[in-house]
Amino acid sequence: MAGMNRIVSSAPTASSPETRAGAWRARLHRAKRAASRPGPWKRGRMLAASALLLGLLMLLHAHIPNGWTGNLGSLVETLLPWFGLFVPVLLAGALWRRSAVAMVALLLPVTVWLNLFGGLLGDRSHPGGDLTVAEQNVNAGNPDPAATARALAASGASVLALVELTPQATPLYEKGLAKAYPYDTVQGTVGLWSKLPLSDTRPIDIVDYGPLAATKPAAEKLAANRALRTTVATAHGPLTVFVAHLGSVRLMPRGGFWIASRDTDAQTLGKAIAADPSPRVVLLGDLNGTTDDRALAPVTALLHSAQDTAGDGFGFTWPASFPLVRIDQVLFRGVKPDSSRVLPADGSDHLPVAATISW
Secondary structure, rough: HHHHHHHHOOOOOOOOOOHHHHHHHHHHHHHHHHOOOOOOOOOHHHHHHHHHHHHHHHHOHOOOOOOOOOOHHHHHHHHHHHHHHHHHHHHHHHHOOHHHHHHOOOOOHHHHHHOOOOOOOOOOOOOOOOOOEEEOOOOOOOOOHHHHHHHHOOOOEEEEEEOOOOOOOHHHHHHHHHHOOOOOEEEEOOOEOOOEEEEEEEOOOOOOOOOOHHHOOHOOOOOOEEEEEEEEOOOOEEHHHHEOOOOOOOOEEEEEEEOHHHHHHHHHHHHHHHOOOOEEEEEEEEEEOOOHHHHHHHHOOOOOEEEHHHHHOOOOOEEEOOOEEEEEOEEEOEEEEEEEOOOOOOOOOOOOEEEEEEE
């Protein structure tokens, strides 16, 4: 018992010098560790730099060069809305690192993205309208053109533009749309079906000389002409309608973003629209590019986007299975869009678009 008392009495107590010294050393060690850690304004500098770079990329996208960069500028502008997805990723990193500097830096890309695309988040349509127009790239390889024609005939559009028509499929569209649309014209690979009379129809000489054009199967080969101009007789007066399918674009393993054919076609189409004296003009077509792409400026400088003006959301149309970009457009001048919308999938690899306009 005496030995046990001696063993117990030898252990340090809470108030013993040894215990106080150990606690003091532990507090000192923690203080040194805290002092050595960077503060919230010093942590996450790489995250902050990434946020600033993202914001500058969106802010200065128009200054990213094409040409020697493999047309990087046009590629960035085509995918520009999707750069906003990097914001929540960087935000999660900033919260995990507890980085104040990264949080502040994120204000730049958030502000720039909202300035560019915030207006597209709400519904900008309103009731009314005098005429509904629609457009679709029906896909040269469409397995069931007759079903696509039936779906489009049920859309309620008074004027319907189709592009990427093949000689084999065109008779099927003509048959499927004849009852709803007594007036039509087909010029090469593009056509217009109308419930109202057409006049002064002529082709516009644009072609696709894309790098894969010669490799397409015979059933998908297209005629040369890819644009037309016509006049629709409406109750409010004549409406000039252009239908166009600009040249293809390709993301090439070597050479980057190939857009030469499309850009040449955009210049030709822009000249035709600029030279047209009609006060009311609508362009329906697959432009193989978004309205943000500077290469389409010969056209977009003359016309406004119905989707941007009176749509609901971004209006992505391609690919139909998971739309990523809006390359099918309804553009206008001299009329007022009341609504713009994307129609349901109908068998093509593009979604149809429709807009209701008024005088």
